Amino acid sequence: MRKILIANRGEIAVRVIRACRDLGLGSVAVFSECDRTARHVRMADEAVAIGGNAPSDSYLRIDRLIDAARSTGADAVHPGYGFLSENEDFATACRDAKLTFIGPAPEAVARVGSKTTARKIAASAGVPVVPGTEEPFGPDAADADIARAAERIGYPVLVKAVAGGGGKGMRVVTGATSLDSAVRLARSEAGSAFGDSSVYLECCVQRPRHVEIQILADHHGTVVPFVERECSIQRRHQKVFEESPSPAADPGLRARLADAAVAVAKAAGYTNAGTVEFLLDADGHFYFLEVNARLQVEHPVTEMVAGVDLVQWQIRIASGERLTLTPRETLTPTGHAIECRVYAEDPDAGFLPSPGRIVALRAPEGPGIRNDGWVEQGSEIPIFYDSLLSKVIAWGQDRPQATARLRRALDEYDIRGVRSTLPFSRWLLARPEFVEARFHTNILDELLQQRAGEPFDDLDPSIEEVAAMAACLAEASAAAAWPVSNELKGASSSLERSWTALARKEGLRR
Amino acid sequence: MRFEVETARQRRTIDVRRSGAGGWTVTVDGRPVSVDFSRAGDRWSMLLGGASYEVAIEPRRQGRRIVHVNGHVVPVTLRVPGRGRSGSHSDGPSATGPVSIVAPMPGRVVKVLVAPGDAVLAHQGLVVVEAMKMENELRAPRAGTVADVRVREGTPVDANAVLVVIT
DSSP states (O other): OOEEEEOOOHHHHHHHHHHHHHTTOEEEEEEEGGGTTOHHHHHSSEEEEEEOSSGGGTTTOHHHHHHHHHHHTOOEEEOOSSTTTTOHHHHHHHHHTTOEESSSOHHHHHHHHSHHHHHHHHHHTTOOBOOBOSSOBOTTOOHHHHHHHHHHHOSSEEEEEEEEETTEEEEEEOSGGGHHHHHHHHHHHHHHHHSOOOEEEEEOOSSOEEEEEEEEEOTTSOEEEOOOEEEEEEETTEEEEEEESOTTOOHHHHHHHHHHHHHHHHHTTOOEEEEEEEEEOTTSOEEEEEEEOSOOTTHHHHHHHHTOOHHHHHHHHHTTOOOOOOHHHHTSOOSEEEEEEEESEEGGGTTEEOOEEOOEEEOOOSTTEEEEEOOOTTOEEOSSSOOEEEEEEEEESSHHHHHHHHHHHHHHOEEESSOOSHHHHHHHHTSHHHHTTOOOTTHHHHHHHHHTTOOSSOOOHHHHHHHHHHHHHHHHHHHHHSOOOHHHHHHHHHHHHHHHHHHHHHHHHO | OEEEEEOSSOEEEEEEEEOSTTEEEEEETTEEEEEEEEEETTEEEEEETTEEEEEEEOOOBTTEEEEEETTEEEEEEEEOTTSOOOOOOOOOOOSSSOEEEEOSSSEEEEEEOOOTTOEEOTTOEEEEEEETTEEEEEEOSSOEEEEEEOOOTTOEEOTTOEEEEEO
């Protein structure tokens, strides 16, 4: 293997390019129109335009990705996460084009990618699953059939896309009246995100924790499980904070989870990196949830406590190498790691996306801090894709030290130009529920409901006064530095107006 | 220079006067203090009574400045007395009369769930807009009749574009 095409964008493309550099391999980036000057494009050795801004016109175009790999002479493809990372057709197209797909074989992608099939595999491997419908409801399934199945399982019930992932195409339904609209939204979201609008139903386990086991599996029959990650802090089923090890796990539970994950991986014929997700109830019983057939957003927390580079291992496994790690090493954590995702969203406006231009940026640094991001001063955050700006990962000897370092890092993090979720993350880190690790997957939604929209940045009045003074001082400094006559001001603003008018006209002509 | 300054909780009258290199006398509602306010790249370093603050100020948007103080985000509205207001123009939707449902952000209309003439209930879904890969159902703020649907499925919309009007 000499050159890898990265079929993705954003922070994960940057992450994979870094692994290529570390291994002395060439890298090829791909980009949509609005990503022409994005970080991953400038960082890679080569870059290829693959189409328009809509994902369906670029990052989801299998034909153009394969052409890009051919024209640049790449011999392998890394799919990242999201987009085509769990797409059977893409894995098959790579194989047909004699490109090494850095991930599981298409057959394994298909087996675990269908959530209903994955559930059957887990059950056959002796791993407990959450009760739900065995067969999927296809696009033409009657609403009445879905309603009957929901009654049988009992409300609240989860509507999930068979091809879903990352919280997309998933809805909680508390009663029969909202079932139809939930199914409609889940289908439509899944249809546009994954090209498959089939759904199934699952029972809602009450107040579970979300724990998951990262695995690596080589082509020689070895499957290595890692220390569990806990990802119970979710907002509308999207993970927000992830950590490893789980504060709820002891070595006994860890061993049982690891055994279950390895059993599922072996039964599915799985290779490369993957994650087996479980729900853990208050009594310590766990249930298989799903397999993520890709590298995950939260992989760095495992890297920090295991001291391994998972992306490097993905590449080495794909080129046929044998795993040299042993479960004895990988199931013993070194310290504790916590990841915080930072999104371009306004937490004080219901987490509405906040696209735009980053006018200034200072990412955190210092002991125990890792920042995996892609934005810089001047970056445009497009509206077409996920709004993840970066992931801040803090490592410490234990959970309190990791938490303190993460808090310090988030305080240092300075992003201007777009609203970010930082004020929210700082608020959450200070909550007793977080400090004491009293988690379940609904905890965040419950806490947010209790808040009733107060601003997350609970300002000290003295900070407000400092801000008021600073605004005046900056204004007065500017007035002193650039004395502009009123006449000139008028001229420049009328010039600006004519530019705006011209821009509008140009816009109309097109 | 004299300013009327509004923050979320308070309105203040602030007078600033130079008193040497980097030095200013700032009078807040009659209380004078000495401040060192010096440029540091695209940020400012502010020393106030021995306390050190890092300040950054975003370009003005709709009359409001976003001031960052030690990582806190503070919206501030400035007005120079006698020069007219540069404040924000917040015009909330009327409680009676027609209500416009606008796109909260740029995106693409995925589904239009109502047609002109439809009677709708409060919180009923009207339009599904996809932005940043999440679908958001925009709902009726109150019961009424759909007077106008101004978008079609599959078309992109700008922030604040009117999607549906309810009377």
